Amino acid sequence: MSDLKAHSCEACSPNAPKATEEEKQQLHKDIPDWEILDIEGEEQLHKVYKLKNFVKALEFTNKIGELAEEEDHHPVIVLEYGKVAVSWWSHEIGGLHKNDFILAARTEAAFNDMQ
Numbered sequence: 001m002s003d004l005k006a007h008s009c010e011a012c013s014p015n016a017p018k019a020t021e022e023e024k025q026q027l028h029k030d031i032p033d034w035e036i037l038d039i040e041g042e043e044q045l046h047k048v049y050k051l052k053n054f055v056k057a058l059e060f061t062n063k064i065g066e067l068a069e070e071e072d073h074h075p076v077i078v079l080e081y082g083k084v085a086v087s088w089w090s091h092e093i094g095g096l097h098k099n100d101f102i103l104a105a106r107t108e109a110a111f112n113d114m115q
C-alpha cells in the first residue's frame with residue numbers, strides 16, 4: 001500500500017481525466033472501507049463515520065472542512081448526532097479523480113487521529 005494521504009493533489013479542471021478502472025481499483029486498496037457509489041451516473045466515494053456525540057462529530061466535520069479548503073476540493077458532509085457521512089467526488093469532471101482518493105485517505109487519517 002502507498003501512503004496515499006501524502007500524495008499531492010492536482011488542480012482539477014473540467015478537462016482533467018477521470019481515474020481509469022485500473023487506477024480506481026489500485027487506489028481503492030488504500031481506502032478499502034470507502035464505498036464507490038454511482039449517484040445519478042456520477043461515481044462518488046462514500047463513508048459513514050460514527051463518533052461519540054454531536055460535539056465530536058462537529059469537530060471531525062470541521063477537520064474535514066480544513067482538509068477541503070487546503071486543496072480547494074470539497075466534499076458533501078452530512079452531520080448528525082454521533083455520525084458524519086462524507087462523500088468525495090470531482091464536480092468538474094462528474095466522477096472520480098485521484099484527488100478524491102487522496103482526500104478520502106486524509107479524512108481517514110483525521111478520524112484515526114481523533115481516536
Ligand SMILES: C[C@H](O)[C@H](O)[C@H]1CNC2=NC(N)=NC(=O)C2=N1
Nearest residue numbers: 072073074075089090091092093
Ligand atoms: C473554482 C474552484 O476551484 C472549483 O469550483 C472547485 C471547488 N471545489 C471542488 N470540489 C470538488 N469536490 N469538485 C470540484 O470540481 C471542485 N471544484
